[in-house]
Amino acid sequence: MLSKNKIKFIKSLQQKKNRIQSDVFVVEGRKGVLSLLNSDFEIKEIYCSESALKKSPDLNALNPTIADELSIEKASGLKSNKEAIAVVSQKLSEQINWNKTILFLDGISDPGNLGTIIRTIDWFGIDQVVCSEECVEFYNPKVIQSTMGSFSRKIPVVKTVESFLREKPKGVRIFLTCLNGESLDAVSSMSSGVLVMGSESHGVSNLWETTEHTKITIASSPNSKADSLNVAVATSILCFKIKQG
Missing domain, CATH: 3.40.1280.10 (SPOUT methyltransferase, trefoil knot domain)
Incomplete structure (x- = not known):
């Protein structure tokens, strides 16, 4: 489940200063979270509704915590996201391949x-x-x-x-x-x-x-x-x- 404190923290990641301080970012929506499946991003937390898991069973591979739709909606910065949300560690590329x-x-x-x-x-x-x-x-x-x-x-x-x-x-x-x-x-x-x-x-x-x-x-x-x-x-x-x- 999503506690009130956890909802507050995830919601705070809409602000740049909090993302920088925590070194994480938020991925919102079922399709957005699905894109993490084949990536090497480190997922800190992931929450999905039961309806999202029924629509996209592949989400189970990310070991999500089941949360109710209202809690996901409260944590999200999107108006209509009731399906999935993830907190993910930031990373940036460092090397430039000048031959490309x-x-x-x-x-x-x-x-x-x-x-x-x-x-x-x-x-x-x-x-x-x-x-x-x-x-x-x-x-x-x-x-x-x-x-x-x-x-x-x-x-x-x-x-x-x-x-x-x-x-x-x-x-x-x-x-x-x-x-x-x-x-x-x-x-x-x-x-x-x-x-x-x-x-x-x-x-x-x-x-x-x-x-x-x-x-x-x-x-x-x-x-x-x-x-x-x-x-x-x-x-x-x-x-x-x-x-x-």
């Missing part, structure tokens, strides 16, 4: 956008994601929810732009997205290199200008009056171009 395709997210502050991007690179098989320190926290519950389970397979490295550029080996290509650059043919069938996506309001950091790079643009229709694309949508288009050529 790397997506660098520079200052992506919206949780929904970051989660959607993580889900997108999982779909297209982009090798690695790096987040600048200005990005929204990866373990924000809205990010985790928006990944639709991909958080368990695509864990970012977190670095400042300065440290990333300092560590980057000579010869690794960098592609910056902007409004006035080359066509997407520059990244066709890209097997290695760094694709940098900036925030919709500020673009990429000026620090990228200090290193050799190629600027690329997703061309708009001549009749378009839109001033920009959503960053998650733009990332999806570029990932498709990289993988399909």
